[in-house]
Amino acid sequence: METLILLAVIVLVIALLLLVIAAVLASAARRRIPRLKSAATQAVATLSADTEARVRQLLAEGKQIEAVKLVREQTGAGMLDAKQAVDRQASGLPAAPMTLPSTVPSPEASAEIDRLLDAGRHIEAIKVLRENTGLGLKQAKDRIDAWRPSL
Numbered sequence: 001m002e003t004l005i006l007l008a009v010i011v012l013v014i015a016l017l018l019l020v021i022a023a024v025l026a027s028a029a030r031r032r033i034p035r036l037k038s039a040a041t042q043a044v045a046t047l048s049a050d051t052e053a054r055v056r057q058l059l060a061e062g063k064q065i066e067a068v069k070l071v072r073e074q075t076g077a078g079m080l081d082a083k084q085a086v087d088r089q090a091s092g093l094p095a096a097p098m099t100l101p102s103t104v105p106s107p108e109a110s111a112e113i114d115r116l117l118d119a120g121r122h123i124e125a126i127k128v129l130r131e132n133t134g135l136g137l138k139q140a141k142d143r144i145d146a147w148r149p150s151l
Contacts, residue, residue, distance in 0.1 A: 048074070051070065051071070051074045052089065054067075054070060055067045055070060055071060055085075055086060055089050056089060058070065059086070059089060059090050064086060064090070067086045067089075068082045068083050068086050069082075071085050071086055076139075078134070078136060079136075104133070105128075105129055105132045105133055106132055109128055109129065109131075109132035109133075112125075112128050113125045113128050113129060113144070113147065116128065117144070117147060122144060125144050125147070126140045126141050126144050129143060129144060
């Protein structure tokens with residue numbers, strides 16, 4: 001009888017371990033899959049001729065970081081998109097249009113942000129805005145700070 005109880009306990013422990021492993025793997029897989037934004041939450045930006053000329057000038061001076069910063073400032077693009085645009089120009093190609101996140105959160109996200117701000121949970125509100133719009137940390141923080149000036 002003790003052998004059967006011991007065997008049952010071992011089987012339960014193994015089953016629990018398998019469940020934990022499956023949950024960890026599923027969580028890791030979700031983090032690797034980028035969240036898809038609907039077409040309504042994205043915009044396309046291209047560099048103006050003046051900006052492209054300034055980027056070429058900065059690249060000629062060996063100032064790639066400043067060129068990436070300029071592209072980000074002019075378009076609102078993320079770091080990766082801006083760097084890819086600068087790299088394209090460095091290779092002699094015109095900068096490709098960049099897909100930019102919308103800065104307008106969905107109505108559901110806006111309601112969630114309001115709820116979080118009412119509860120004094122500013123960091124969580126920033127996270128919700130970032131997840132919903134794709135904004136960078138600084139841009140999202142600035143938007144949340146301006147969300148309700150009275151807070």
